[in-house]
Amino acid sequence: MASMATSTLTSSLVSSNPKTSSFNGSAFSSRIKSIPQQHTSSTISMSLTTPPYDLNSFKFQPIKESIVSREMTRRYMTDMITYADTDVVVVGAGSAGLSCAYELSKNPNISVAIIEQSVSPGGGAWLGGQLFSAMVVRKPAHLFLDELEIEYDEQEDYVVIKHAALFTSTIMSKLLARPNVKLFNAVAVEDLIVKGGRVGGVVTNWALVSMNHDTQSCMDPNVMEAKVVVSSCGHDGPFGATGVKRLRSIGMIESVPGMKALDMNAAEDAIVNLTREVVPGMIVTGMEVAEIDGSPRMGPTFGAMMISGQKAAHLALKALGKNNAIDGTCELGIETPNLVLASAETKEIVDA
Numbered sequence: 271m272a273s274m275a276t277s278t279l280t281s282s283l284v285s286s287n288p289k290t291s292s293f294n295g296s297a298f299s300s301r302i303k304s305i306p307q308q309h310t311s312s313t314i315s316m317s318l319t320t321p322p323y324d325l326n327s328f329k330f331q332p333i334k335e336s337i338v339s340r341e342m343t344r345r346y347m348t349d350m351i352t353y354a355d356t357d358v359v360v361v362g363a364g365s366a367g368l369s370c371a372y373e374l375s376k377n378p379n380i381s382v383a384i385i386e387q388s389v390s391p392g393g394g395a396w397l398g399g400q401l402f403s404a405m406v407v408r409k410p411a412h413l414f415l416d417e418l419e420i421e422y423d424e425q426e427d428y429v430v431i432k433h434a435a436l437f438t439s440t441i442m443s444k445l446l447a448r449p450n451v452k453l454f455n456a457v458a459v460e461d462l463i464v465k466g467g468r469v470g471g472v473v474t475n476w477a478l479v480s481m482n483h484d485t486q487s488c489m490d491p492n493v494m495e496a497k498v499v500v501s502s503c504g505h506d507g508p509f510g511a512t513g514v515k516r517l518r519s520i521g522m523i524e525s526v527p528g529m530k531a532l533d534m535n536a537a538e539d540a541i542v543n544l545t546r547e548v549v550p551g552m553i554v555t556g557m558e559v560a561e562i563d564g565s566p567r568m569g570p571t572f573g574a575m576m577i578s579g580q581k582a583a584h585l586a587l588k589a590l591g592k593n594n595a596i597d598g599t600c601e602l603g604i605e606t607p608n609l610v611l612a613s614a615e616t617k618e619i620v621d622a
Contacts, residue, residue, distance in 0.1 A: 349452050350492075353383040358586050359472050359496040360384045361459045361513060364393025365572055366556025367502035368441050369414070369579030374586060375448045382451045383494060387458040387477040392438040393504060398431075399570020405434035408538065411573030414580065418444065428571075437572070460491050462499070462516055462552070469551035471495035498551060498586045502579065505529055505557040505567065514554060514562040522549050527564035529557070537568035545578045547585055555582035 360371045363386035374382050384391070398405040407415060407422070412429045415422055418440050422429040431437055445451055458480040461473035475491040483489060501513030506528060517523045537560065544563050547553045555578045560567060568574055587594035593601045 353452050353494060355495045356381045356383045357590060358382050358498045358500060359494055360500045360502060361472060362502040362504060363391035364502060364504055364556060365395040365575035366579040368445060369576045370500050370502060370555055370582045371451060372441055372445045373580045373583030375445060375451045377592060378450055380450060384453045385457050385459055385474060386455045389456050391453060391455055395438045396435050398434040403433045405431040405437055406571050407573045408571055411577050414576045463493060467550060469499050469549060472499060498589050500553045500555060500582050500586055501558055502556045503558050506561055511558050511561040514558055517549060526562055529560040529567040530564055531566060532569050533566035534568050534571055537566040538571060538574035540565040541574040542578045542581060545581045547589060553582050553585050555579050
């Protein structure tokens with residue numbers, strides 16, 4: 271009986287048509303968005319090929335252990351020297367922070383440092399929500415997915431990526447391959463540099479040291495100066511919304527009311543519309559916007575994270591005096607975005 275019940279349930283949920291899904295026994299059709307073959311950066315071969323080496327008698331080239339240590343140390347310390355004074359520091363490598371850094375990196379003359387306290391960047395974007403893998407993105411943010419060449423299942427007003435990790439891994443692989451970007455993961459931002467009422471950089475430490483200050487006698491931090499800081503620390507939590515909370519504690523903003531209850535339709539528009547330079551030198555993006563403005567939380571939809579990050583990048587370019595989509599001054603020769611901005615009506619909703 272148990273197997274019969276399982277079989278009946280399965281048959282009611284799964285259609286024989288691979289492009290048709292069903293829910294509660296009511297089928298809906300979907301359109302699979304495929305990237306044209308000639309537009310993909312690489313092609314996955316489905317045929318088994320012989321590796322270019324002998325797997326039965328494989329042997330690595332010899333190396334001294336000291337060479338490994340020197341290579342790792344030299345390259346990392348060179349990055350620390352290079353990015354000790356940089357154009358833009360993005361704090362938090364979640365979906366908003368990665369989208370911001372990706373957009374900024376299109377200008378090869380802008381140096382971008384990304385600081386992420388976790389060993390693994392990506393924030394909550396490795397999963398689509400709860401412990402579910404699919405990622406829902408409401409239109410027209412799917413245009414950003416088209417640019418990244420990520421396939422999705424297209425519905426009337428939204429699209430679904432079959433696994434959220436496809437977005438995270440794709441944007442990271444494209445972003446980190448660019449020469450003007452460095453990701454400092456397992457590094458925490460402990461404080462801000464503020465001079466003359468303007469944010470001028472960040473105070474950093476190894477994340478494991480930051481988590482264990484009470485167990486050590488003295489572990490002074492490091493610093494990274496920046497012309498613009500983009501704070502994308504996410505919603506409140508152990509490490510969340512740390513940027514705006516620090517602004518409040520030093521009196522640069524009056525309050526951080528926190529997110530209101532969930533309302534996807536109001537939330538996503540508000541997050542994009544209210545992405546801004548909140549104090550001189552510091553831009554907020556992603557869920558940190560909801561924290562500082564008391565706008566609704568959006569739940570497991572990710573379009574606002576992508577477009578808010580994209581908007582933050584162009585606000586940073588504007589602050590740097592560079593051509594940007596906010597002013598409509600993107601120039602030929604530098605990749606231009608399909609930037610989607612929320613309507614001005616959103617702020618009226620939030621203020622109300």
